[in-house]
Amino acid sequence: MNQKGLSFVEIVVALVLTGIGTAFALPRLEQAHRNAALNAATRIIQMNLLRARSEAMLTGYACGLVFEKKGGRWHCTLVRDGDDDGIRREDIARGIDCPISKIFEIDSGGVSLGFLRGCRIPDPSGPGALSGNFEDPVRAGGADILTYRPEGTATPATLYLCDHQESMKAIRIFGLTGRIRVLKWRVGTARWELD
Numbered sequence: 001m002n003q004k005g006l007s008f009v010e011i012v013v014a015l016v017l018t019g020i021g022t023a024f025a026l027p028r029l030e031q032a033h034r035n036a037a038l039n040a041a042t043r044i045i046q047m048n049l050l051r052a053r054s055e056a057m058l059t060g061y062a063c064g065l066v067f068e069k070k071g072g073r074w075h076c077t078l079v080r081d082g083d084d085d086g087i088r089r090e091d092i093a094r095g096i097d098c099p100i101s102k103i104f105e106i107d108s109g110g111v112s113l114g115f116l117r118g119c120r121i122p123d124p125s126g127p128g129a130l131s132g133n134f135e136d137p138v139r140a141g142g143a144d145i146l147t148y149r150p151e152g153t154a155t156p157a158t159l160y161l162c163d164h165q166e167s168m169k170a171i172r173i174f175g176l177t178g179r180i181r182v183l184k185w186r187v188g189t190a191r192w193e194l195d
Contacts, residue, residue: 034163037109041161042169042182042195045106049146052078053178055100056148062086063100064147064155067113067138074106074113087145113137114162116187124158124170124183124192137161146173154178169195
């Protein structure tokens with residue numbers, strides 16, 4: 001009589017091989033997930049920057065992104081200047097500068113505004129290491145407000161995003177042109193590259 005099936009040894013070998021394959025694939029899957037989350041967060045910020053610029057140019061009123069850290073998480077709101085003196089937190093509190101979007105959180109999939117810890121991050125502007133306040137990844141002046149004016153110019157700024165593991169992105173806004181450029185950097189590399 002001819003029996004069909006797997007022996008105990010064959011089953012154990014198949015399970016071991018499956019386990020080894022999973023062990024090799026899991027880190028790559030986690031890295032792919034972090035990369036996707038970093039790309040998604042970058043796109044959301046880029047879209048809101050473009051929306052702020054369009055709003056300012058179409059309406060004739062300055063418009064910008066107001067960044068705020070609440071409960072350890074970064075949030076952002078699109079706000080329009082209501083009295084032609086720039087977007088200011090005092091005017092937002094008094095209802096003069098009005099939000100034109102819902103508040104959105106920049107913290108998902110292990111990605112947030114911030115810096116990688118415990119490593120030397122190169123300066124995207126030139127040689128040397130990045131310096132400054134590493135508690136403030138929104139480098140847009142002391143108020144953390146990035147404003148577009150009706151003529152299309154902007155607050156010069158750099159926003160830093162990280163996956164808290166090995167990768168970062170820098171979203172740079174050039175003041176005179178309002179242009180946006182995204183750079184990427186990974187631990188172990190010497191400099192930032194165009195994304």
